[in-house]
Amino acid sequence: MAAHEIGSRVLDCHGGYGLLQILAAPIANHCALARWVVNKLAGHLDLEHSWSWRSMLGGVCKWVPVHKVGEHRAMVGCASRMLNQQTIQFGAKQGPPDMLVAADCVEVQREMKDESVDLVYIDPPFGTGKTQTAQGRSYPDGRNNPTAFVQWLAPCLVESHRLLCATGSLFVHLDYRSVHYVKVYLDSLFGRSRFINELIWCYSVGGKSKRRFARKHDTILWYGKSAEYAFYPEHVHVPRKPSSHMRVVMDENGEPVQEKTDRKTGKVYRYPVHRGKIPEDWWTDIELLNRSDKERVAWPTQKPSRLLERIVKGTTQPGNVVADWFSGSGTTAVVAQREGRRFVATDVETEAVVCARDRLVAQGTRLAAGGCPPPDLQCRVLQ
Numbered sequence: 001m002a003a004h005e006i007g008s009r010v011l012d013c014h015g016g017y018g019l020l021q022i023l024a025a026p027i028a029n030h031c032a033l034a035r036w037v038v039n040k041l042a043g044h045l046d047l048e049h050s051w052s053w054r055s056m057l058g059g060v061c062k063w064v065p066v067h068k069v070g071e072h073r074a075m076v077g078c079a080s081r082m083l084n085q086q087t088i089q090f091g092a093k094q095g096p097p098d099m100l101v102a103a104d105c106v107e108v109q110r111e112m113k114d115e116s117v118d119l120v121y122i123d124p125p126f127g128t129g130k131t132q133t134a135q136g137r138s139y140p141d142g143r144n145n146p147t148a149f150v151q152w153l154a155p156c157l158v159e160s161h162r163l164l165c166a167t168g169s170l171f172v173h174l175d176y177r178s179v180h181y182v183k184v185y186l187d188s189l190f191g192r193s194r195f196i197n198e199l200i201w202c203y204s205v206g207g208k209s210k211r212r213f214a215r216k217h218d219t220i221l222w223y224g225k226s227a228e229y230a231f232y233p234e235h236v237h238v239p240r241k242p243s244s245h246m247r248v249v250m251d252e253n254g255e256p257v258q259e260k261t262d263r264k265t266g267k268v269y270r271y272p273v274h275r276g277k278i279p280e281d282w283w284t285d286i287e288l289l290n291r292s293d294k295e296r297v298a299w300p301t302q303k304p305s306r307l308l309e310r311i312v313k314g315t316t317q318p319g320n321v322v323a324d325w326f327s328g329s330g331t332t333a334v335v336a337q338r339e340g341r342r343f344v345a346t347d348v349e350t351e352a353v354v355c356a357r358d359r360l361v362a363q364g365t366r367l368a369a370g371g372c373p374p375p376d377l378q379c380r381v382l383q
């Protein structure tokens with residue numbers, strides 16, 4: 001069905017909250033969303049919510065007829081109640097629940113106690129001035145103005161600093177547009193001596209301009225709360241590659257080792273190949289998710305779980321608390337749940353939180369079936 005054909009129809013859906021009458025607002029020029037509305041229609045309350053949420057935010061479906069505004073408000077309330085205070089139990093016997101909250105992140109941060117988090121990873125909007133879209137879902141990516149961007153992000157960074165424990169770390173994922181501005185701000189907030197790494201995540205998927213070298217990396221800034229920040233490099237070793245300045249020889253046990261001799265001192269250095277090595281601060285071994293990747297869910301700018309796995313396993317231990325304030329499709333939370341870390345994840349778009357919840361429920365159910373149930377999952381909407 002074409003987008004224009006579903007404009008202004010009245011649809012009836014039955015759900016746990018009784019009969020809802022939903023007006024299909026005209027959404028010409030947004031074919032992807034239109035198809036999604038039609039395909040997933042029957043009784044799918046998440047869909048109703050995301051759809052109405054967009055209309056409330058003046059987003060994609062913004063032409064709600066004036067005489068129907070009351071119905072839309074009712075829909076928003078209904079869907080929020082669905083998510084609000086929903087606790088999903090996987091069968092773990094004890095421990096506090098993991099948290100997934102639809103809210104502006106700062107509101108949630110302000111509810112939390114000092115030094116209660118071991119790792120914060122954030123992948124905020126990049127300030128492209130565009131709307132990021134994938135499979136009919138979208139979020140505004142912020143104004144293309146780095147000074148305004150830093151001002152907008154600052155309260156979240158201040159709260160992150162307060163929430164980190166003494167051994168905790170902050171990772172801020174950005175691109176060339178604003179990373180320099182944010183680094184200057186973080187140097188003043190954490191202290192220059194607390195800066196640990198500028199990680200360059202390289203990929204090659206996607207379009208390339210003929211007018212410049214392809215812009216194919218993001219930058220992730222890593223700061224420690226103190227000089228005693230936690231780091232577990234042995235958990236994230238990568239394979240040793242053949243190297244021009246090292247020869248491969250067999251050691252006394254017949255195992256291959258890379259070997260080099262210091263020309264000045266004559267000292268011989270040996271590195272067992274099977275142990276791998278600490279990754280450099282440029283990562284070329286994790287590709288961006290392409291459209292057909294099986295990990296892919298319908299949320300724009302989803303990051304690969306291998307990227308988060310390196311950060312989570314390299315800086316936390318099982319039982320530690322991981323926070324992602326801009327969680328989108330929930331990648332950080334999914335990795336934390338899988339790796340036995342606890343988590344708090346927030347996103348201002350309820351649609352993103354629903355997407356993350358679905359991933360976490362699917363994975364949590366699999367983990368429970370395998371005999372390792374994760375903590376309960378508490379979902380909330382802060383209005």
Ligand SMILES: C[S@@+](CC[C@H](N)C(=O)[O-])C[C@H]1O[C@@H](n2cnc3c(N)ncnc32)[C@H](O)[C@@H]1O
Nearest residue numbers: 104105123139302303326328329331347348349
């Ligand atoms: C780059 S995306 C995150 C993608 C995520 N890392 C993933 O793997 O799916 C940025 C997210 O920040 C969310 N966001 C924007 N402003 C926010 C705010 N004030 N509080 C919480 N989330 C916000 C957007 O809705 C969007 O989902």
